[in-house]
Amino acid sequence: MIRIGWAVLAGAAGLAILALGLEAAGYDSSSALTALWNGAFGSWYAFTSATLVRSVPLILIGLGIAIAFRAGVFNIGAEGQFYAGAIAATWVGLHVAGRPAALAIAMVLSASVLAGAAWVAVPVWLKLRFGVIEVISTLLLNFVAESLVSLLVQGPLQEPTGIYPQSDAIAEAARLPLLAAGRLHAGFLLACAGALVLWYLFSRTVWGFRLRAVGLGPRAAEVSGQIDSPRMGAVALLCSGCLAGLAGGVEVSGVSYALFQNLSPGYGFTGIAVALLGGLHPLGVLLSGIFMGALEAGAGAMQRDAGVPSVAVYVVEAVIIMVVLLATTPKGGWIPVRVIRRIRPAAPKAHR
Amino acid sequence: MDPVVLVTGFLAAAVRVTTPLLFAATGETLSERSGVINLGIEGTMLAGALAAALGASEWGPWGGLIAALVAGMVTAGVFALLAIGARADQIITGTAITLAAIGLTGTVYRRAFGAAGAGLSIPTFPPLRIPGLASIPVLGPALFEQPFPTYLALAGLPVVWWVLFRTRLGLALRATGEAGAMARAIGVRTRLMRAGATVAGGGFAGLGGATLVLAQVGTFTERMTAGRGYLAIAIVVLGRWHPLGVALAAFVFGLATAMQFLFQALGTRVPYQLFLMLPYLLTLLALAGAVGRVRAPGDLGR
Numbered sequence: 250m251i252r253i254g255w256a257v258l259a260g261a262a263g264l265a266i267l268a269l270g271l272e273a274a275g276y277d278s279s280s281a282l283t284a285l286w287n288g289a290f291g292s293w294y295a296f297t298s299a300t301l302v303r304s305v306p307l308i309l310i311g312l313g314i315a316i317a318f319r320a321g322v323f324n325i326g327a328e329g330q331f332y333a334g335a336i337a338a339t340w341v342g343l344h345v346a347g348r349p350a351a352l353a354i355a356m357v358l359s360a361s362v363l364a365g366a367a368w369v370a371v372p373v374w375l376k377l378r379f380g381v382i383e384v385i386s387t388l389l390l391n392f393v394a395e396s397l398v399s400l401l402v403q404g405p406l407q408e409p410t411g412i413y414p415q416s417d418a419i420a421e422a423a424r425l426p427l428l429a430a431g432r433l434h435a436g437f438l439l440a441c442a443g444a445l446v447l448w449y450l451f452s453r454t455v456w457g458f459r460l461r462a463v464g465l466g467p468r469a470a471e472v473s474g475q476i477d478s479p480r481m482g483a484v485a486l487l488c489s490g491c492l493a494g495l496a497g498g499v500e501v502s503g504v505s506y507a508l509f510q511n512l513s514p515g516y517g518f519t520g521i522a523v524a525l526l527g528g529l530h531p532l533g534v535l536l537s538g539i540f541m542g543a544l545e546a547g548a549g550a551m552q553r554d555a556g557v558p559s560v561a562v563y564v565v566e567a568v569i570i571m572v573v574l575l576a577t578t579p580k581g582g583w584i585p586v587r588v589i590r591r592i593r594p595a596a597p598k599a600h601r
Numbered sequence: 602m603d604p605v606v607l608v609t610g611f612l613a614a615a616v617r618v619t620t621p622l623l624f625a626a627t628g629e630t631l632s633e634r635s636g637v638i639n640l641g642i643e644g645t646m647l648a649g650a651l652a653a654a655l656g657a658s659e660w661g662p663w664g665g666l667i668a669a670l671v672a673g674m675v676t677a678g679v680f681a682l683l684a685i686g687a688r689a690d691q692i693i694t695g696t697a698i699t700l701a702a703i704g705l706t707g708t709v710y711r712r713a714f715g716a717a718g719a720g721l722s723i724p725t726f727p728p729l730r731i732p733g734l735a736s737i738p739v740l741g742p743a744l745f746e747q748p749f750p751t752y753l754a755l756a757g758l759p760v761v762w763w764v765l766f767r768t769r770l771g772l773a774l775r776a777t778g779e780a781g782a783m784a785r786a787i788g789v790r791t792r793l794m795r796a797g798a799t800v801a802g803g804g805f806a807g808l809g810g811a812t813l814v815l816a817q818v819g820t821f822t823e824r825m826t827a828g829r830g831y832l833a834i835a836i837v838v839l840g841r842w843h844p845l846g847v848a849l850a851a852f853v854f855g856l857a858t859a860m861q862f863l864f865q866a867l868g869t870r871v872p873y874q875l876f877l878m879l880p881y882l883l884t885l886l887a888l889a890g891a892v893g894r895v896r897a898p899g900d901l902g903r
Contacts, residue, residue: 375888381885381889389881392828396878521693525693557708558708558711567697567700574689574694575683
């Protein structure tokens with residue numbers, strides 16, 4: 250209950266700061282916030298086709314980041330893994346015309362999952378083999394992924410006329426079915442299912458227990474539970490990459506139907522806010538993902554209707570992250586404090 | 602093309618792109634030596650870049666430089682307040698600071714210059730020729746015909762080295778980073794030390810952002826730092842937390858980035874995106890080779 254209270258407070262603090270900032274910058278904050286509300290919840294169409302559609306990648310990425318944080322490893326490269334998944338999904342999606350839809354979609358989504366895992370496998374390998382901290386390596390690979398997308402949409406994957414820097418539209422068969430009138434696609438169900446599965450894994454299985462044990466204290470987990478902490482961390486990072494890759498695949502197969510630059514408006518970083526606001530709890534992540542989806546969908550409306558730049562929501566996200574973090578820091582509740590110990594290269598300290 | 606002209610141009614370009622990295626990495630060296638890993642340095646550079654643009658259009662390039670210094674220190678001050686004052690997790694705080702900086706700079710920039718950002722002309726630093734030295738063939742024009750911020754970055758290095766390794770303050774700072782508890786036991790005010798190093802480091806990062814605007818691009822664009830702050834953190838690891846090593850690592854990066862100009866000049870038809878990836882891939886490779894043989898400050902990140 251206390252956690253939910255903090256999460257609500259964090260959301261409110263973020264919005265309050267936004268209102269104050271807008272007022273200070275000379276915008277009409279009440280009309281801006283009205284536009285934000287209407288863009289997110291103003292109508293059934295806005296809620297399903299803007300908010301929920303936007304929340305799908307955030308939930309998937311947020312779940313992945315929650316796995317990593319729970320295991321005490323950082324994945325700040327979800328943005329890159331998202332792009333890897335999107336690239337793979339596009340490539341497969343361009344080659345599955347004429348196949349049954351179920352098969353085509355399964356192929357597209359599994360390709361994106363594999364690509365996301367492959368993208369994070371590099372940092373995992375660097376960490377296990379050379380002790381390179383994953384914070385830096387996952388971050389750096391984001392920029393490589395962005396350049397790779399740029400390269401592909403102006404080269405091998407560019408649409409046939411060669412005019413626009415984007416890929417051709419993927420085959421009809423590879424597109425996720427829409428759930429209702431509007432733009433809400435089956436990916437939302439996938440995200441909900443993912444949250445439920447993860448909740449079960451975390452709270453009802455030995456695997457979930459081990460993962461959390463490693464996050465809370467890797468040494469203790471090794472000594473008292475005979476758990477292989479580095480291996481558990483690696484598995485968590487890989488799962489995290491799978492989910493971020495899946496988010497990229499779902500975005501291509503359910504929303505954009507094509508690959509282009511800036512396909513992600515920073516989902517990878519918003520996903521961190523989603524995971525923290527959700528208390529690293531899968532069902533919490535589901536709710537906070539919808540909240541952030543509403544915020545971003547509303548921000549788009551705010552830019553259109555009130556002329557407020559939509560990037561302003563990043564400030565809200567940052568405030569939310571910090572409020573949640575500060576609320577939980579003294580007891581080390583949500584974030585395993587011991588994560589930090591891993592930052593250092595594994596040079597054993599001599600006891601004097 | 603004349604090879605001498607080509608090599609000179611290549612080296613000059615390398616020095617130019619090294620400068621912002623050098624500023625940021627020098628600053629991060631200071632804060633990491635005190636035990637603070639500041640991932641917010643990316644956002645700090647961005648804040649510095651916008652402050653430089655706004656300051657320069659108001660008071661000229663010097664005003665821009667000072668505005669960037671102040672903006673960098675303020676941004677790092679917020680980080681210090683949260684991560685050192687309130688003991689929030691440094692990695693996540695740094696990410697949040699960068700996120701906030703992206704949002705704030707984007708909003709302020711559009712508020713100040715309109716959505717298109719057109720008509721933004723900023724007075725910049727012209728190349729400053731150092732008489733005599735600039736006449737040295739090849740190296741002269743590359744090293745001694747640069748805008749003022751480059752010389753400032755080069756001058757900052759020995760100062761940081763001297764402070765870190767030749768003063769009592771530096772000794773206390775390094776002790777804080779290596780073993781905070783022991784430093785505290787002998788009377789060092791460790792949190793003040795960390796906050797000070799972080800804020801000073803933020804000043805350097807702000808200057809790095811200013812260099813981008815005032816000595817390279819000549820304008821501000823959203824997210825213009827493009828991960829240079831993160832590269833700086835990697836450079837600090839590669840430079841083994843020592844100012845001179847850091848300078849060397851930064852210059853290697855400058856060379857890698859400047860390759861794209863060289864290849865363009867040679868007329869090679871290699872996709873330019875490959876060169877955009879190069880510094881990041883190179884960093885990963887170098888990290889794999891370097892880590893394990895280097896040792897971070899003992900209390901880094903605590």
